[in-house]
Amino acid sequence: MTEIKASMAGSVWKLVANEGDQVSDGQDIAILESMKMEIPIPTETTGTVKELKVSEGDFVNEGDVIAIIE
Amino acid sequence: MPTNQTLEERAKKIAAGGGEKYHSKNAEKGKMFVRERLQLLFDEDIDVEDAFFANCQNESLPADGVVTGIGRINGEKVCVMANDSTVKAGSWGARTVEKIIRIQETALKLNLPMLYLVDSAGARITDQVEMFPNRRGAGRIFHNQIKLSGRVPQVCLLFGPSAAGGAYIPAFCDIVVMVDKNASMYLGSPRMAEKVIGEKVTLEEMGGANMHCSVSGCGDVLAKDESDAIAFARNYLSYFPQSYRELPKKTESRQPAPFEKSIEQLIPENQNAPFDMYQLIERLVDDASFCEIKKKFAPELITGLSRIEGRPVGIIANQPRAKGGVLFPDSADKAAKFIQLCDAFNIPLLFLADIPGFMIGTKVERAGIIRHGAKMLSAMSEATVPKISVIVRKAYGAGLYAMAGPAFEPDACLALPTAQIAVMGPEAAVNAVYANKIAALPEEDRPAFIKEKQEEYKENIDIYRLASEMIIDDIVQPNKLREELACRYDAYETKDVIFTERKHGVYPV
The missing domain is CATH 3.90.226.10 (2-enoyl-CoA Hydratase; Chain A, domain 1)
Structure with missing residues (x-):
């Protein structure tokens, strides 16, 4: 089980993976909006998206968990 | 050493480093013997070795646990100090420290890059008065590093631990290459951390190569093994002049490979x-x-x-x-x-x-x-x-x-x-x-x-x-x-x- 965390503070602009999806290392899970930029949040492991911990529009701080990959 | 031994016999013993069991223990961890590392690092082998007989009257401390001298990388001369972890875990005694200080002084005099191949448990507590507080004690190593900084390239290859005071050798280098799993850097060991501040932590978490190269920034390059680290150092030096007085060397131009997208x-x-x-x-x-x-x-x-x-x-x-x-x-x-x-x-x-x-x-x-x-x-x-x-x-x-x-x-x-x-x-x-x-x-x-x-x-x-x-x-x-x-x-x-x-x-x- 791996936690995918926000690399910086910002708001969740888009979730690009759904719970239950198969994802591979490097694939984007979510895109944050911060400093007027799109910030892709990729998974660092291959597996299944077990849980998405945030919704679109949420504010996340650096280090907050975005998704859990199994 | 018995007095009836010939020069060749004595030299052979010293060149072999520490006891057999330490060699095999290192081999298990994927660690090379210090002289093998140097052969791989240099174009051929070390050209000039200093104080090979340091501490030779004590048979258990061949070369006093460190090899120092001059060799060539890409045809250019460099100074090197390399710990021998088969000798008392590469720890520093008085002569170890003096050898390191002397090769640094040589690098300064000759305007040559200085390489540190570190694999050392730190100071020999038993020798502390001779190697710790004095004018030519371990502090002088760092003083020299600071003096060399910006004059000649200083490169640290970390093959094993670099503990306590020894952790400052990498800190003063231009670049620190750490071998994954084996290299570590810390001021206090996990055992000490538990005793003194009550923290329970693993070595890898607290001072491992991966941590230092991704979190603390004390490490610059994470090498997968020792050969990888040595190959990196040889390539890295090819971008640099021997000292600040020279210009970096140009090579032949190589067009980038064609790409699909412009x-x-x-x-x-x-x-x-x-x-x-x-x-x-x-x-x-x-x-x-x-x-x-x-x-x-x-x-x-x-x-x-x-x-x-x-x-x-x-x-x-x-x-x-x-x-x-x-x-x-x-x-x-x-x-x-x-x-x-x-x-x-x-x-x-x-x-x-x-x-x-x-x-x-x-x-x-x-x-x-x-x-x-x-x-x-x-x-x-x-x-x-x-x-x-x-x-x-x-x-x-x-x-x-x-x-x-x-x-x-x-x-x-x-x-x-x-x-x-x-x-x-x-x-x-x-x-x-x-x-x-x-x-x-x-x-x-x-x-x-x-x-x-x-x-x-x-x-x-x-x-x-x-x-x-x-x-x-x-x-x-x-x-x-x-x-x-x-x-x-x-x-x-x-x-x-x-x-x-x-x-x-x-x-x-």
């Missing part, structure tokens, strides 16, 4: 969409010449050595793929050290700017982003090597300054045709200037108003306007950027500048 096709039109800066770097530098430093640390800024038409160039590039390419305390710190490294050894600098600015918010303010940012600006500003700034897509706010903007005397500030330079981006600017007016408008009228003001703003910061005002020196066709850079570095080759007259600056560290 630079123009690579860069997205939408300023806010991420793209991969590595792909731009690959298209600018000689084929396979990019030697990245601190790859795993603060990835929002890329730093590395490269060659453009055979000429060594240090690259500092924002990476929009990571954290939007925004500068953070760690990335500013990473940039500062890399810029100083290149400037010290006459390696020209290339800044590739695609930066929304420095990060804002509580977290970074508390981390002192202002002083870390100031550190990067100081290093960049002071650098007197040829420096070129390229605005790839955008340079907003202090981001423009940090990336060698026009005010910092770059030899040229170039822009690609789609570049934007401004205090802030159009979205933020319109928001800031017209916030009250937008709020007063009926909801349905707002998008059209915002769009109109953004367009006006974009016209105001139009890149041709900035070129007309001579703020930027040229607008370059993206696919011609490599040729443009090569011509300019060639043109600036004779640059000879002293930044200012003084003892030294008071650095915002």
Whole structure:
């Protein structure tokens, strides 16, 4: 089980993976909006998206968990 | 040693290092014997070895646990000290320390790079009075390192532990290569941490190679094994002169391999969409010449050595793929050290700017982003090597300054045709200037108003306007950027500048 965390503070602009999806290392899970930029949040492991911990529009701080990959 | 032994017999014993069981223990961990490491490091073998017979009257301490001398890398002479971890775990006695000090003094006299192959448990407590507090004790090693810094390249290859005081050897080097799993650096061991402060932690977590190369930034390069680390060091030195008095050596130009997408096709039109800066770097530098430093640390800024038409160039590039390419305390710190490294050894600098600015918010303010940012600006500003700034897509706010903007005397500030330079981006600017007016408008009228003001703003910061005002020196066709850079570095080759007259600056560290 791996936690995918926000690399910086910002708001969740888009979730690009759904719970239950198969994802591979490097694939984007979510895109944050911060400093007027799109910030892709990729998974660092291959597996299944077990849980998405945030919704679109949420504010996340650096280090907050975005998704859990199994 | 028995007095009836011949010179050859004695030498053979010393060259074999410590006891057999220590050799096999090291082999199990994938660690080479110190003399094997040196054979791999040098073109052939060590040419000149110093104090081979140090402590030879004590049979259990061959060479007193360290090999020092001179050998050749890529045909060029370098000085080296290499711990022998088969001898009392590579620990330091009085003669170990004296040998290290002497080879450093040799490097200073001969103006040769100094390499530290570290694999040591630290001081021999039993010898402390002879090796710790005195004028030529271990402290002198660090004093010498600080004196050598910027005069000759100093490289640390960490094969095993570097504990307590010994952890400062890597800290004073230009670059630290750590072998994954085996290398570690810490002031207090996990056992000590548990005893003294009650913390339970593993060595890997607290001082492992992976941690230092990705979190603390004390390590620069994570090597998968010892051969990998040694190969890196040999390649790294090929970008450097022997000392600050010389220029780095040029090699034959190697065109980048052909790519499917041109630079123009690579860069997205939408300023806010991420793209991969590595792909731009690959298209600018000689084929396979990019030697990245601190790859795993603060990835929002890329730093590395490269060659453009055979000429060594240090690259500092924002990476929009990571954290939007925004500068953070760690990335500013990473940039500062890399810029100083290149400037010290006459390696020209290339800044590739695609930066929304420095990060804002509580977290970074508390981390002192202002002083870390100031550190990067100081290093960049002071650098007197040829420096070129390229605005790839955008340079907003202090981001423009940090990336060698026009005010910092770059030899040229170039822009690609789609570049934007401004205090802030159009979205933020319109928001800031017209916030009250937008709020007063009926909801349905707002998008059209915002769009109109953004367009006006974009016209105001139009890149041709900035070129007309001579703020930027040229607008370059993206696919011609490599040729443009090569011509300019060639043109600036004779640059000879002293930044200012003084003892030294008071650095915002």
